[in-house]
Amino acid sequence: MPLATVDDVAARIGRPVAADETTRVSAFLLDVTGLVEDYCGRDMDRRSGQNITLYPEGGCLLPIPLRYQTFLTVSAVHQDGQAVTDYTFNGRALTRDAGWGESAVTITASWGYEVAPASLRAVACSEVIRWLALSPGVESERVGEVEVTFAGASSAQTLSTATRTTLRPYRRRGAGSITLRKEGPALDLRGPVVL
Template identity: 90%
Template sequence: MPLATVDDVAARIGRPVAADETARVSAFLLDVTGLVEDYCGRDMDRRAGQSITLYPEGGSALPVPLRYQTFLTVAGVLQDGQAVTDYRFNGRALVRDSDWGESAVTLTASWGYESVPAALRAVACSEVIRWLALSPGVESERVGEVEVTFSGASSAQTLSTATRTTLRPYRRQGAGSITLRREGPALDLRGPVVL
């Protein structure tokens, strides 16, 4: 399912989408949904009763990929054809007191947003409107001093910088960064000191 509808786009452009534009707008909505999900590293649309196969590497924690973590509810867990019930989901992994071993684990689960957040709907509509405003083969246009940039072999259907900024709260969060310090005397970066 796309993050927005043709009617959402029509409401934002202030006119009905013409019959000959409907197929194009629908395709753009699917495209932008895919680009947003790929950029954020997670599924946004609700998937219900789906199977996920995870491969443990030993230990008591079985990490669930971030793509599936958005409002994840686990209905059942199978390992070697047997139901597993002695686990808990801590928001990132299935944890149990015993070791998961090395055989595949199959989850029956649901994940994703029940209804699309307003920010994601707005992003999808704004990207589609931006794409509709560009002529095929044109990457950007400027009115003052008339400037047109033509795209190369790649498509102009990419997420804008503003959209990427808006999507920051929905994006996969990595491990973060660490500060490395070297042992030894501290350097004075202000330069030489004159007395």
């Protein structure tokens, strides 16, 4: 299910979407949803009762990939064809005191937004409206000093810079950065000292 509906787009353009545009708008909404999910590294659309196969590397902790962590609920866990019930789930990982071994673990789970947040709906609609405004094969247009940039037909179906900025809070967070310090005397970065 896309992040927004044809009616959401119609409300933002201030007119009903014409019957001949409905198929195109619906396809754009699906495309934008896929691009947003790929850019953010997580599934936004609600998936219910689906199986995820995870491959533990020994130890007691079995992390769940970030892609599935949006409102994740786990309904069943199986390993080697047997139901596993002696685990705890903290929203990001399954923990088992007995350890997970190294054979595949299948979890049955549901994840994603039941209803897309307003900001995601707005992003999806704005991208679709932008795509509808571009002629096929045109990447960008400019009015002052008339400028048109042509590109491949599908290149216009990308997320704009403004959309990428709006999506930052939803984006997968990496490991972050670490500070490296070299042993020895501290460097004085102010330059030579004149007395």
